[in-house]
Amino acid sequence: MSLIVKKFGGSSVADAERVFRVASIITEEYKKGNDVIVVVSAQGDTTDDLLEKAYEINPDGGSKREIDMLLTAGEQISIALLAMAIEKLGYPVISLLGWQAGFQTDANYGIARIRDINAERMRAELAKRNIIIVAGFQGINKYDDLTTLGRGGSDTSAVAIAAAMKADRCQIYTDVDGVYSADPRKVTGAKKMDEITYDEMLELASLGAQVLNNRSVEMAKKYNVELEVLSSIEPKPGTIVKENVKMEKTLIRGVAKDCNVARISIIGLNDTPGVAFKLFNQLAQAKINVDIILQSVGRDGTKDITFTTPLTQSKDAMAALERIKDTLQFKEIISDNDCAKVSIVGAGMESHPGVAAKMFEAIYDAGINIQMISTSEIKISVLIDAKYADKAVQAVHDKLIG
């Protein structure tokens, strides 16, 4: 007998028909003799609908405590409905709110971190052979107030339960049937992977593959929870995410693009010590995320610094830089919001130096100019013009994965 944790997103339970589809996936697992704990998000657009109600009351958004009080009602509705569907199918089931399942968090409303899971209640319900339906995305703080875990929180809830209960597997059901070497809707020849490491998954997720929330993958890695990404529609094995995967021929796991990128260049900075520090310190204080950084070699006593930032933070970054224009004494700022980052990810990459050259060749053959380059142990990223992003992904995929 195994303990399986399953997580279903909001679209999987958006209406009665889909609730029953999910219910039957759950009862099929239970029928095998396994213990099943299910984490579910709020139905369909519930969270957006609730936020809209809040903005009607207060366009500035209201206090985060009350927003969390409001939003946690969403999962409460979906767990009750899913439990009712399982009851209707004739299986023993109980729904639990985040706090009933023992989710204790810090008091950072909206972005709470899980402190501990008091698994007593869940253990008692499993002992009664109940299927447990847990409200994802939510917990309780030491003041007995409801909190939410922030974006992708339900994935995190599922992994945290799997870790706390030492589950045999944590299955994340999505609208795709696994992790692909590239976006299968856009890249011909994109291949589904049977297995992938946590680190590869992390790089792919942060590159916009958007299959799994990063925080949940980090937690899975930390507690060594075996994840599976699989389809809530087609009943077939998905992609396993774990620490060590069997070696495969292909070095490159996947190719991803990220269009939420802006490039900002500061031209004519004094070529003196401390300039980069002052620049990026200012950005850090303004809470701007900086990704790739490129500094030109100094010439005529000046140098240029170029960096990328999420497109959504581009305006704030420009404003922050303007505020220190007098201190830094640079000539001008140039920004480009039409960029895309194309990246290849693969754990075996570092021992094979030819990979980067092959990637650049593919992009050159496609007639695309590379603006910036960034590398890590398991990733190579290039910045290019946004309009060539899909073309570049296909070219790189053809060349390196095939």
Add this chain to the structure above:
Amino acid sequence: MSLIVKKFGGSSVADAERVFRVASIITEEYKKGNDVIVVVSAQGDTTDDLLEKAYEINPDGGSKREIDMLLTAGEQISIALLAMAIEKLGYPVISLLGWQAGFQTDANYGIARIRDINAERMRAELAKRNIIIVAGFQGINKYDDLTTLGRGGSDTSAVAIAAAMKADRCQIYTDVDGVYSADPRKVTGAKKMDEITYDEMLELASLGAQVLNNRSVEMAKKYNVELEVLSSIEPKPGTIVKENVKMEKTLIRGVAKDCNVARISIIGLNDTPGVAFKLFNQLAQAKINVDIILQSVGRDGTKDITFTTPLTQSKDAMAALERIKDTLQFKEIISDNDCAKVSIVGAGMESHPGVAAKMFEAIYDAGINIQMISTSEIKISVLIDAKYADKAVQAVHDKLIG
């Protein structure tokens, strides 16, 4: 400084505009220097919408625990929105779910009774000078599971808080501005009362005046909580409900009609001991509420028994009687679903025997036949044909209240 408990129903907070209207009533009270605890129901049609979702999943209704899990999300949404509106107006406020406010109930999902209120959290929030918004209708049982208090539960929540916190007054806001001597939409000359006793209010509520939930009035009487029924739209004093009210000229407080009545006659019963017991025991086992009972004088060894029951239970009552037809050996059952009960209520009535005669006279003058009569210390009810109900109420009101 006083402590005031205010209760607002679902229609009072149905949209953002109404939420702000309620918020300003609350902050006006707070500005006077008073402590304010507010109980609020789910917005507008939320409860019905949630129940509809449940029936889509399971037309039989699902388990009561999961229904309560589902429904309690409704008040969670409304307390958060109301708290946000008060925040927006610039006042300190905190929303509390039933369990956070300390509502401990028994485990009868859907119709839970309040066992105790642990008022610690509410006291702490008042000490911080916070306005408290409490989710009505809900509590928690000893298993840490959410429960609902059943119909009219938010009134009960408000009175329970007022009792536990020894509030100076419990104000129930409605869409009418007080308790009237008859339904002011239908009876010309209906008068608003300044004060009314608990017992009078109980009789009026059970007669379909539907201003206050009976259970909440009973609780108010038990704990001597001074109630006020007032308008959420017009800012003026309403009707106070308390133990002793100042004597007024009129003996009769109000005239009410109840159209949720069916009359059932069992004809040709054996005129032997134990017949009435067997009959009403059978009805009790089928959980049929019986109101007025009339037994004919025996003749030729048989007698007839007639009783009234809520229209909604009429079918079940008939079925229950059919099941004991052989045991009881009666001739036939006749039912009439087109009845109405018209009643007058007044605490001073019992010492003035002429009141009943005046009532019957008014009905006679209106040309209406009386089918059954029932009296208590503070009430006289007559059963008449439903189509004459409004006419009878007006005639009795004209004669006795004027």
